[in-house]
Amino acid sequence: MKVFKFGGASVKDADGVKNLCRLLQQTGHSDVFLVVSAMGKTTNAMEEVVEAYFKEGKDFSESLDPVESFHFSLAQELFEEGDPVFTRLQVLFEEVRGFLKWIRSPKYAFVYDQVVGYGELLSTALVSHYLQSQGLENEWIDVRHYIKTDRNYRDAGVDWDQTQARIRKGIKSGPLYITQGFLGSDENNFTTTLGREGSDYTAAILGYCLDAESVTIWKDVSGVLNADPRYFEETTLLEQVSYREAIELAFYGASVIHPKTLQPLQSKEIPLYVRSFIQPKEKGTEVGRGKKIKPEIPCFIVKKKQVLLQLSTLDFSFMAEHHLSNLFDLLHQYRLKTDLIQNSAISFSVCLDNRFGGLEALLKDLEQQFKVNCYRDVDLYTIRHFTEEAVEKTRKDKEVVLEQRNGETVQLVTR
Ligand code: ADP
Numbered sequence: 040m041k042v043f044k045f046g047g048a049s050v051k052d053a054d055g056v057k058n059l060c061r062l063l064q065q066t067g068h069s070d071v072f073l074v075v076s077a078m079g080k081t082t083n084a085m086e087e088v089v090e091a092y093f094k095e096g097k098d099f100s101e102s103l104d105p106v107e108s109f110h111f112s113l114a115q116e117l118f119e120e121g122d123p124v125f126t127r128l129q130v131l132f133e134e135v136r137g138f139l140k141w142i143r144s145p146k147y148a149f150v151y152d153q154v155v156g157y158g159e160l161l162s163t164a165l166v167s168h169y170l171q172s173q174g175l176e177n178e179w180i181d182v183r184h185y186i187k188t189d190r191n192y193r194d195a196g197v198d199w200d201q202t203q204a205r206i207r208k209g210i211k212s213g214p215l216y217i218t219q220g221f222l223g224s225d226e227n228n229f230t231t232t233l234g235r236e237g238s239d240y241t242a243a244i245l246g247y248c249l250d251a252e253s254v255t256i257w258k259d260v261s262g263v264l265n266a267d268p269r270y271f272e273e274t275t276l277l278e279q280v281s282y283r284e285a286i287e288l289a290f291y292g293a294s295v296i297h298p299k300t301l302q303p304l305q306s307k308e309i310p311l312y313v314r315s316f317i318q319p320k321e322k323g324t325e326v327g328r329g330k331k332i333k334p335e336i337p338c339f340i341v342k343k344k345q346v347l348l349q350l351s352t353l354d355f356s357f358m359a360e361h362h363l364s365n366l367f368d369l370l371h372q373y374r375l376k377t378d379l380i381q382n383s384a385i386s387f388s389v390c391l392d393n394r395f396g397g398l399e400a401l402l403k404d405l406e407q408q409f410k411v412n413c414y415r416d417v418d419l420y421t422i423r424h425f426t427e428e429a430v431e432k433t434r435k436d437k438e439v440v441l442e443q444r445n446g447e448t449v450q451l452v453t454r
């Protein structure tokens with residue numbers, strides 16, 4: 040079985056859905072497991088619905104109505120009036136409205152997962168119906184019955200044993216299956232999510248549990264490039280990348296692959312292909328065993344809007360183990376992700392991703408124990424396989440507040 044994953048950009052409009060269908064007709068669609076994300080920017084729009092739910096006096100409908108119109112107008116472009124897909128969409132919108140109206144929970148992350156996941160339920164319903172209408176028989180699957188997780192809402196951890204057992208039992212080879220990326224469910228069957236951009240990871244989980252022949256993630260770029268095309272003008276396609284190198288690139292923030300995707304694939308040596316849904320005949324990138332990186336050139340990664348904290352003790356004593364242990368407990372507690380650490384005798388710097396909004400609470404605690412310097416909104420540049428020329432080019436016109444060199448990697452925190 041092959042696993043194919045299509046992200047939000049590939050199904051951002053009716054033409055995208057038609058293109059996905061054509062691509063399957065060209066590449067073959069038996070024994071394929073399709074994983075599809077929410078359409079276009081739907082997840083961001085659903086996040087606004089969650090914001091509205093928690094804001095006193097704000098009506099969530101103002102945020103949900105545009106999501107509804109978007110999906111219905113897309114369906115109108117793809118289907119005849121009266122097609123059963125319209126009832127399917129309507130039922131999903133009634134469900135989410137029901138939740139928002141009748142369930143009162145103060146738990147942000149829990150509510151987030153119950154609401155935001157509708158993006159994927161809607162997109163897969165639409166795509167499944169469309170493929171059927173074009174003669175591509177397929178089976179729509181609710182991934183929440185298969186991927187079981189803990190209750191760490193918004194960043195749930197997979198229960199591999201249960202997930203493996205359910206997939207082995209429920210999925211047969213042969214048909215074309217379609218399911219949602221990003222979602223799972225906890226022991227009480229509440230929806231959980233695997234972290235933003237987590238659909239690549241879903242594809243890897245399914246690939247692992249199905250012993251898939253390969254996993255392909257179809258993107259709006261030609262494959263993994265040596266630099267993020269949103270921030271760098273010149274980019275080169277990497278034809279071959281080893282699992283290890285890909286894990287490093289994704290960890291440092293090469294957002295073309297979700298960082299958790301590689302580990303399950305690497306452990307069973309399942310190849311990962313990153314290919315263009317715009318030019319599906321091109322080979323793209325192969326992540327697998329073998330050559331570290333081909334061609335061997337510097338790779339540039341940037342993470343925007345990071346936070347740099349510089350800490351020193353209040354009494355100029357050394358930064359000792361108990362200080363650090365305390366610090367890392369707090370980072371864990373407030374769910375701040377560490378990008379980079381650097382220490383000296385009396386100070387400790389850490390560059391963080393404030394993805395879950397825990398920074399303010401962290402600062403409050405840290406200020407009791409340390410002298411704290413906080414730079415908000417810094418950028419973190421990472422250059423793998425650096426040359427001095429590559430470092431100089433990256434430094435140009437920027438104020439570098441921290442630099443770190445480690446083997447083949449240079450990191451610069453800039454503002
Ligand atoms: P999806 O549609 O699957 O969610 P993403 O938007 O998450 O796709 O990933 C594709 C995007 O990743 C590209 O459009 C590109 O802007 C960005 N990107 C960042 N770093 C790289 C890189 N090194 N190579 C290719 N694309 C990259």
Ligand code: ASP
Nearest residue numbers: 076082221235236237238
């Ligand atoms: N729809 C989710 C997101 O936008 C998951 C994904 O696209 O991978 O984060």
Ligand code: MG
Nearest residue numbers: 046047076236
């Ligand atoms: Mg995405």
